[in-house]
Amino acid sequence: MYAFDFEQPKTIAEAVAALADDEAQPLSGGQTLIPTLKQRLAMPSKLVSLTAIPEMKGVCMNGNTLCIGGATPHAVVAAEASAYPALAALASNIGDPAVRNRGTIGGSIANNDPAACYPSAALASGATIVTNSREIAADDYFQGLFQTALEEGEIVTEVRFPVPQAANYQKFVQPASRFALVGVFVAKYADGVRVAVTGASNDGVFRWTEAEAALSANFSPSALDGLSVSADGMIGDLHGTPEYRAHLIGVMTKRAVAAAS
Amino acid sequence: MAKVTMTVNGRKVSGEVPGNRLLVEFLREDQRLTGTHVGCDTSQCGACVVHVNGKAVKSCTMMASEADGADITTIEGMAEADGTMHPIQQAFQDNHGLQCGFCTPGMVMSAAALLKDNPNPTEADVRHYLEGNICRCTGYHNIVKAILAAAGQDVSKIAAE
Numbered sequence: 001m002y003a004f005d006f007e008q009p010k011t012i013a014e015a016v017a018a019l020a021d022d023e024a025q026p027l028s029g030g031q032t033l034i035p036t037l038k039q040r041l042a043m044p045s046k047l048v049s050l051t052a053i054p055e056m057k058g059v060c061m062n063g064n065t066l067c068i069g070g071a072t073p074h075a076v077v078a079a080e081a082s083a084y085p086a087l088a089a090l091a092s093n094i095g096d097p098a099v100r101n102r103g104t105i106g107g108s109i110a111n112n113d114p115a116a117c118y119p120s121a122a123l124a125s126g127a128t129i130v131t132n133s134r135e136i137a138a139d140d141y142f143q144g145l146f147q148t149a150l151e152e153g154e155i156v157t158e159v160r161f162p163v164p165q166a167a168n169y170q171k172f173v174q175p176a177s178r179f180a181l182v183g184v185f186v187a188k189y190a191d192g193v194r195v196a197v198t199g200a201s202n203d204g205v206f207r208w209t210e211a212e213a214a215l216s217a218n219f220s221p222s223a224l225d226g227l228s229v230s231a232d233g234m235i236g237d238l239h240g241t242p243e244y245r246a247h248l249i250g251v252m253t254k255r256a257v258a259a260a261s
Numbered sequence: 262m263a264k265v266t267m268t269v270n271g272r273k274v275s276g277e278v279p280g281n282r283l284l285v286e287f288l289r290e291d292q293r294l295t296g297t298h299v300g301c302d303t304s305q306c307g308a309c310v311v312h313v314n315g316k317a318v319k320s321c322t323m324m325a326s327e328a329d330g331a332d333i334t335t336i337e338g339m340a341e342a343d344g345t346m347h348p349i350q351q352a353f354q355d356n357h358g359l360q361c362g363f364c365t366p367g368m369v370m371s372a373a374a375l376l377k378d379n380p381n382p383t384e385a386d387v388r389h390y391l392e393g394n395i396c397r398c399t400g401y402h403n404i405v406k407a408i409l410a411a412a413g414q415d416v417s418k419i420a421a422e
Contacts (some may be wrong), residue, residue, distance in 0.1 A: 002281065003279065004280055004281050006263070006281070006324060008327065030324070031319075034323075035322065038302060047324075049326070052327070075316070096307070096394075097371065097375070097392075098304075098307065098371070099319070101316040101317060102318055102323060178392060
């Protein structure tokens with residue numbers, strides 16, 4: 001591994017100060033970033049670890065909102081987010097057990113991998129992404145492939161999920177990586193249903209608004225009959241064509257609705 | 262350089278490490294605990310799994326500095342001091358759960374983490390839990406069988422393959 005400096009602040013304020021350096025990069029659980037560094041796809045001269053900051057860890061309820069600290073590992077969400085079972089189930093199927101013990105929700109949301117699980121939960125739940133300086137609605141936060149509303153040096157300190165009446169996440173697993181070939185998160189709230197799709201699009205996570213309208217009127221798998229997603233802009237690779245992924249979106253959405261209702 | 266101190270297999274150890282030192286490098290090269298293996302070095306194969314504060318972690322994908330103050334168990338910490346193997350290790354031997362043995366340290370450490378959380382797993386539970394541990398010679402059948410045997414289950418009806 002190439003040489004870099006390593007800092008491990010104990011508070012958010014210290015982390016933000018350490019990240020003011022242009023060459024600094026935040027490191028959360030490291031399950032994506034450390035392999036990336038080894039391949040020299042990124043070569044920051046300073047890493048600022050976010051995993052020793054107590055105020056960024058833990059799961060709690062505030063009214064009907066589930067709050068998860070940015071540096072909370074997936075395994076902790078799986079074990080402690082029982083107030084939002086679909087989210088706990090999603091966390092329990094990310095990667096493998098050892099990855100879940102290190103990888104964090106803030107790291108996943110900040111990286112915004114187009115096949116990551118958490119972005120679909122955040123978008124379908126209308127979550128609020130809390131950073132060291134502001135609160136960002138999920139609809140404004142995810143901005144395309146590995147792109148988010150985060151500014152340089154800004155870190156995700158907490159993610160707040162309004163708990164839905166019913167929800168489910170269905171992941172069609174890419175068998176080698178365990179990422180989603182297509183993943184669909186469906187969440188039903190009093191004011192309507194939201195459907196977010198990960199793994200499928202060249203633009204990263206997105207809402208399937210046609211399905212949302214149909215499901216808001218009739219929350220059952222049959223409400224999706226006749227609806228389809230265009231293959232334009234879908235990812236095509238050796239694991240699946242754009243047409244295959246587009247078709248899977250419909251299938252996984254139906255399964256999610258059937259499991260949630 | 263930063264000073265790190267951790268408890269490894271019950272023994273307090275410390276060392277000066279540069280910022281880019283991985284936990285697996287600290288264990289293998291500084292502590293000479295070479296039982297923990299590096300297979301893929303990209304957090305996929307699981308040969309480097311150790312326990313950090315009781316949790317299974319891929320030690321090739323964690324910085325040594327992040328383990329400062331932690332309690333670490335490696336494969337060297339599994340057997341008794343007199344050399345008596347841990348029940349999981351013994352089950353791997355009894356059930357031919359290894360061939361070349363390269364993946365075995367990670368398999369044993371993952372199995373120990375599984376059985377701690379779920380002392381009586383089904384075959385499906387074991388296979389699901391081992392998603393992050395890759396073996397390239399025996400296949401998984403006898404590894405799964407060994408873990409079920411270590412959990413105290415009767416595996417005599419499971420055919421050897």
